[in-house]
Amino acid sequence: MTGPALRATAVSKRFGAVNALKDVDFVLEPGEVHALLGVNGAGKSTFIKIISGVYTRDAGTLEVDGKAVDCRTPHDAMMAGIATVQQHPELVSDFTGYENIFLGREADRPRFLARIDRTALKRRGDALLARFPVDIDLSRKLSEMPAVEREIVAILQALAGDHIRVLILDEPTSTLTEVEKAVLFRLMRTLKASGISILYITHRLEEVIEIADRFSVFRGGRKVATMTPAAAAEQGLSLAELMLGETLSSVFPEKAAFPPGETVLSVERLGHGRAFSQVGFEVKRGEILGIFGLVGSGIDELSKVLFGALPPTEGTLSLKGRPLRARTPREALKAGIFLVPGDRRLEGLALTQSSVFNITIGNLGRASGFAGILRRALNRRKSEEFAARVALSPPNLSMPVSGFSGGNQQKIVVAKGLFADADLYIFVEPTVGVDIGARAKLYGLMRDLSRTAAVIVMSSDCDEVHGLADRSFALYKGRPIMRAGEIMTRNQLLLAGILGEARDA
Amino acid sequence: MPDRLTLPAGFGRFVAFLILVAVVAGAFALIEPRFLSSQNLSAVTRHMATNGLAALGLTLVVIVRKFDLSFAGTACFAAMTIGFLIANGYDLWVCILVGLAAGAAIGAINGIAISVFGLPDIVTTIATGSIAGGLAFLYSKGRTIFQNFMQSGIIDLNDARILGYSVSFFFLIAIYAVAWFLMHRTRYGASFQATGENPVSAYFSGVPTKLYTFLAFVICGMTSVLAVVLILAESGTADTNEGANLLMPAYAGVFLGAALLGGTSVLATLAGTFLITMLLDGFSLIGVPYYYSDGVVSAILLAGVVLFDQRVRMLFHDLSTFLLPASEPREKRP
Structure with missing residues (x-):
């Protein structure tokens, strides 16, 4: 048989x-x-x-x-x-x-x-x-x-x-x-x-x-x-x-309506060991730059180099026209860069603490006044304001953040970013473990952020990068694959990211 | 319709703690009526000051998810340092400041080794504690130092009273109030908590996690010196093993408090220390030899740690869901 x-x-x-x-x-x-x-x-x-x-x-x-x-x-x-x-x-x-x-x-x-x-x-x-x-x-x-x-x-x-x-x-x-x-x-x-x-x-x-x-x-x-x-x-x-096949285009917000403003971050021939090399791009206020890369392509390391958690081994970075030398995330935050990390539970949140604690911890200078005493009323009010802006559900700011769903935990990280008040927001794998409804909301928030700041989204989800970003390129085995002006069709982007080819498809 | 009365979080645990205290105190009072005498209560508060000071620094170390096993050795070294200086006629405040500096220095060595060089906390602090304990013998070849103690004024720390209670107890309350404010109302406390809760996310949030781990060890070294100053004041002499008995009550206070009040915090440690001190004191009052009472209190400590441990609680949780299969997971949507 x-x-x-x-x-x-x-x-x-x-x-x-x-x-x-x-x-x-x-x-x-x-x-x-x-x-x-x-x-x-x-x-x-x-x-x-x-x-x-x-x-x-x-x-x-x-x-x-x-x-x-x-x-x-x-x-x-x-x-x-x-x-x-x-x-x-x-x-x-x-x-x-x-x-x-x-x-x-x-x-x-x-x-x-x-x-x-x-x-x-x-x-x-x-x-x-x-x-x-x-x-x-x-x-x-x-x-x-x-x-x-x-x-x-x-x-x-x-x-x-x-x-x-x-x-x-x-x-x-x-x-x-x-x-x-x-x-x-x-x-x-x-x-x-x-x-x-x-x-x-x-x-x-x-x-x-x-x-x-x-x-x-x-x-x-x-x-x-x-x-x-x-x-x-x-x-x-x-x-x-x-x-x-067909994309879920309805999930994604409109592209930038206005031409972008000043350049926030510019990167030249950046590299980190064997993870990635020769990466160069600019991102301006008012736009979302997308970087598509599979696991192991170097996007994780790239995000950490931009955020000061890993040192660059080659190339230069400049933020708002001045050389950027952030050796720790602390310095990157002070310079105006906020990272929404790929693993929010491990890298983004203190799970047993409240939303207020998590939202304010990224900018303790803003959260405290004389002698480091926390401005509790202000922090509460600001947290409520940002929680409302990200549509946190349930809007309970006192309960431990471990009690929220994956999508709402990610919203808390975004609210934390709002409180940090950065010029550049870097999102890494922003919607892993986030359901479709919350996903659309998060994409809208990212577009919202891009109105006053520059946004970079790095993801192994090609549709996400293409659907969200105004410009995008791919990272393949640590090598940037891009076209003039970083304008790519979705299939070009996909081929670039999974085959390393910049040919037409 | 009036709103339903809502109690602050942890209120139930606090009530449970008070009931436990009442039960323990009642049991001791039944066996030995002198337990409730003002003389004994005064002794309890004095010993509580000693144990509580040692436990305070340890609380910070435990909050940043580390262990410090060196502070007993540090306290012995500081005791002999202070004793040596007193015997040589230095002013009391100079002696205490130098002792505090010695405690801070050993704490700093721990902190740098553990937070900067990443050495394992338990091994490192056992080593530094043993070294400090050994150095304590250098001043007098191990002999007890008692010269000049009567004249130095250190005894007064033990004897001074406010409203019938030792000054040291009020000092304890004051320093715990400051510590509580620091931990719960300032950015520094938030940084300690963020560091312990999730060092990676704290680092990504711009918290200098290594600095706060370092500071926890420095503070732990210093509070153990404060504790041993009270021991010196009570005994009126400096001995090479003067701080050796600080370790167990301090750990018991921190972990029992955490188990009772649902997490490591300054107030939990104060509560745990109160209970532990009452137990130790009660046992000694009713004539239980210290080697039994230490055993009993250590067993209580062990029980507290087991209950506090997440994995053990998960085990109990899993066991209960296994034994009660009626609680179905979640209903599928249609």
Whole structure:
């Protein structure tokens, strides 16, 4: 019998008011390499998390080898024959390859204080290598292995469970060089030949053509296409276009109505180590500049260099015409720069404190008077004013900010920025974990801020950057990809950010 | 319709604390009626001043999410420094100022090592505390210093009374009032709290987090010296282990207070110190040997820390949701 290795029928998942996944039908053939494509938030991550038992689906059915399965935990998925290799696998760097592969499964039957039989581990590891031949020395410690060998160890670890039928790889090539990538692809072909199906998530479109038998495109929580790369080429369909489809243009506010004013920040040939280099741009009062970059493209480091949290290793910065040398965020804030960080819970908020505390902490000079005594009435009044301006809901300024939703927590960070009264606002991944309604409000606030200040938005969400910014460019592997005047169409921006190409699309 | 009466946050915990105090005091008074005598109450307030001063600096260190295990050793060193200066006939205020400077210096060493160089707080402060404790022996080869104590006026600190209570108690209340104002009404207090709550977000908000961590250790060194000055005043001599008994009551005060009042703060420490001092004093009054009463109070400290610890509370929370599966998560929307 040769039914599909995996069949998903009408799978749906909601998070609150957001349809993360809607009526997805999906078939994975035995021995197939199937690529999953889609922009951030398209639903592909939700889909694999449902298959691998991290999330529970709201509706739909899953079958492995024709048998209905119900993966409620990652362990259930493993027992059903589905193994996942995470984007950043959790491996023990002081252990050898053999030890990592059988971590927690050293003995066939767990016994208290059982001795670890290294000879048996080696025998079992070599048996695994005999099934899936790949050139690797598993007796070395993980810390001594290059990135691709660590990836291989993670894959072998996933395959060490019995009768694995489906292997899920989440962006396995993101940290690999071209040569290493070829090694990984060779292993993938070996696995395929032994009948294992591979679900493969990637942002790199050229890899899809190289390795995938078929691909599926996710957009807005739906699967919009499944085809072979050859068929796509025949029909003249561009993968980028398929990924994009139509934007939710209504979420975004109008573009700047007036020509921008004075230049607030100008950056020349800026770089930080290997993270990014040769970045140059200007941002003026009255406009929003967008920078699109995937994880690892250098946007995180760039935002931290602009905010004084990381030192630039090359290039110059000037703020309002004067050289800027902020060595700490404190100095950057004093100079008039405010960062809305990408991880608001970790970097933006004191979660057990009140909104008033969080709003005022970014500008204690303004919040206090003689002898550093806090102006409590003024701080309360200003916090109320800014909370109203950002439409904080519920408008309770005394409760700990941990009690607010993600979108409202982000609004508190924006209110904190209003209190800091900066000339330049930098937003990093401003809407991660923010639902659609609050998202529109936040975009409106950013446009609002840009009327009196300069705004930079950095995001791995291409639509967000393009929909919001007046001008934009992309960062690809630390390199700026831009066009004259930083005017790019959405597809140009997407291609620039995910392929590093400035060609037309 | 009148508005429903709303109580300030933490009011319930405060009432619970008062009831606990009443129960403990009542129990001691039943066993030993002298517990409520003015003589004993005066002693409780004096010991509370000592424990409370040591706990105050520690409170700041705990607020910035660090530990200081050195202040007992620092106090021993400062005690011998002050004793040595008194014996050599210096004015009392000079002796105390030099002692405070010594405490600040050791605190500064801790602060620089931990906040600038990023050394682990526990190991660093055990080391500096041991060194300070060892240095305490240098002045007199470990012998007790008592010369000139009677004439120096330090004894008066112990004996002076206002309304029948020791001056030191009023000093304690005054310094706690100042500390409360500093922590809750000034930008400096906000910076301490932001540093402890989330150092990354504080740093991104322009708070000089390393400076505030440093300051917490300096203040902790200095308040432990203030505490040991009161011990010197009570004993009338300087001994090399004069500050050694400050560690446990101070930690107990900070953590028991936090457990009772729902978070580390100046007032919580004052409350915790009050309870701990009452317990220690009560046990000694009814004749429980110190090695038992220390054990009991340490057990109470342990219980307080366990209750205060987020992870432990989460464990209890998880356990209760596991045992009571009736509480369904959240209803799905139609």
